[in-house]
Amino acid sequence: MVLHQRIVSAPVDFGAVRTEFGMVSEYPAEAVSEARDAVDAFAGSRADRTDIPFVTIDPPGALDLDQALHLERTSSGFLLRYAIADVAAVVAPTGALARESLARAETFYLPDGTVPLHPPVLSEGSASLLPDQDRPAALWTIECDEAGEPQRFSVERALVRSRARLDYAGVQADADAGRLHPSIAALPEFGRLRIEAGLARGAIGLRLPAQSVVPDGHDKGGGQHWQLVLEPRTEADDWNEQISLLTGMCAARIMLGETGDSGGRIGLLRTMPAPPPAAVESMRRTAAALGIDWPAETSVGRMLAALDTETPAALVLMSEATGLLRGATYTVLGDEAPAVVEHSGIGAPYAHVTAPLRRLADRYATEICLARCAGTPVPRWVRDGLSEAAESMRRGDAVAGKLERACLDLTESTVLADRLGSVFRAVVVREANGSRPAEIFVAEPPVVAKCVGSPPEGWQVRVRLVESAPATRTVTFAFPAD
Numbered sequence: 001m002v003l004h005q006r007i008v009s010a011p012v013d014f015g016a017v018r019t020e021f022g023m024v025s026e027y028p029a030e031a032v033s034e035a036r037d038a039v040d041a042f043a044g045s046r047a048d049r050t051d052i053p054f055v056t057i058d059p060p061g062a063l064d065l066d067q068a069l070h071l072e073r074t075s076s077g078f079l080l081r082y083a084i085a086d087v088a089a090v091v092a093p094t095g096a097l098a099r100e101s102l103a104r105a106e107t108f109y110l111p112d113g114t115v116p117l118h119p120p121v122l123s124e125g126s127a128s129l130l131p132d133q134d135r136p137a138a139l140w141t142i143e144c145d146e147a148g149e150p151q152r153f154s155v156e157r158a159l160v161r162s163r164a165r166l167d168y169a170g171v172q173a174d175a176d177a178g179r180l181h182p183s184i185a186a187l188p189e190f191g192r193l194r195i196e197a198g199l200a201r202g203a204i205g206l207r208l209p210a211q212s213v214v215p216d217g218h219d220k221g222g223g224q225h226w227q228l229v230l231e232p233r234t235e236a237d238d239w240n241e242q243i244s245l246l247t248g249m250c251a252a253r254i255m256l257g258e259t260g261d262s263g264g265r266i267g268l269l270r271t272m273p274a275p276p277p278a279a280v281e282s283m284r285r286t287a288a289a290l291g292i293d294w295p296a297e298t299s300v301g302r303m304l305a306a307l308d309t310e311t312p313a314a315l316v317l318m319s320e321a322t323g324l325l326r327g328a329t330y331t332v333l334g335d336e337a338p339a340v341v342e343h344s345g346i347g348a349p350y351a352h353v354t355a356p357l358r359r360l361a362d363r364y365a366t367e368i369c370l371a372r373c374a375g376t377p378v379p380r381w382v383r384d385g386l387s388e389a390a391e392s393m394r395r396g397d398a399v400a401g402k403l404e405r406a407c408l409d410l411t412e413s414t415v416l417a418d419r420l421g422s423v424f425r426a427v428v429v430r431e432a433n434g435s436r437p438a439e440i441f442v443a444e445p446p447v448v449a450k451c452v453g454s455p456p457e458g459w460q461v462r463v464r465l466v467e468s469a470p471a472t473r474t475v476t477f478a479f480p481a482d
Helices: 015-020 029-036 096-104 120-126 168-177 187-201 235-255 277-289 300-305 312-324 360-374 380-415
Strands: 009-011 054-057 067-074 077-085 108-110 113-115 134-144 150-166 210-215 225-231 267-271 329-333 423-430 438-442 447-452 460-469 474-478
Touching (some): 015 380, 029 096, 067 187, 077 150, 150 235, 150 360, 187 235, 210 380, 225 380, 235 267, 438 460
Parallel strands (some): 054 150
Antiparallel strands (some): 054 067, 067 077, 077 134, 108 113, 134 150, 267 329, 423 460
16 A cells, blocks of 8 residues: 655646636737826826835735735824725726726636736736835725724825835744834734734634645656645735735725715625524534534634644634635625625625725725715716626636636646555545535645545545546545555
């Protein structure tokens, strides 16, 4: 019996996946021309905030930089200034570029390259918050108290200049060494306060291993070889995420009319209904079976946050918790009050406003907040286009999830194709239920797959690979392995 544990790679062609999902990277010539010739529609009327030493935090090599951050400790708490690329200032609302971005909805990510929302000349060039460049931005100013709770917030059009392009691993290393860039020296304290605030609201955060497909870095001939890895998630990722979440919650409050504006509700929220009580009760039964102490007064989010992510029980419970976070959609605010205005995973109303280079909804939502804060009418193109933008985002998100899964399935089945009969260590994250087989997580290579034979949930088991078919992107293991 061979127990397979080494990392492997294989040549994978994602062309068929691109074709299946209609992924077309090339932009229409007219839209590219608009992007190349784009100018700031609000030049000359912006607040000059190039004096603020903003920094960006993104994955290594990223060029479509939506956000730049400056955070400082004050005598009363924290002052957050968050500059977001002002895409609406460089995309004419009725032009070819606007039409194409409406059709695309968002940037789609494949292992061998992106299918961008906007032409790279714009998203990675003139509109990106690249370092040492003056750029138009929607500048959020959020004043928070000692607990990190927002007291006053607004957004305005400004000219900004980033001083440094940082990445998550580097920020984490600097935080560990006590040498963070001065512009984000307060980020660890603020991030932890915001995480605690989320748990107090009932937010649910999942820390499941994140699979990723990356090149193996070696030229082996026969095409690019790819391997599966687990993406490291640092505290710096979590701290930075809290900045975007806070900004989105402030945006939602503006659109809901909570800031003194008398114009009523108008907006585009990201919403998610509360999980069914039966689903939470099912999780409680699972936790009890796994020996996890879960007091009745403790929320789902706090229970999950307290788990040791290296244990099988944590994998099982976090996998089951994904079932609580369903039904996310885009909700248009208008004359009629929608049934749901909160995002249950965040524990508050929330809107996407921090990634307009990569997501269509952010351009619309930001324009509403800018108008509300300036006391001016919301542009007609925004009002008239909210429903269509929401529908575009719903389609885009559905495609993005299926596309990611297809790329992972293809890589898993290709990498394992010559390992039939091999035995692997795995954790059973979901037991079989009727006709649905069990689901397991194999750590090396990191694979999530079905397993026949009804292994017990939460067990660490040895399983045998019995199917790995790239043509159908199918991987199946069997238990017991003998």
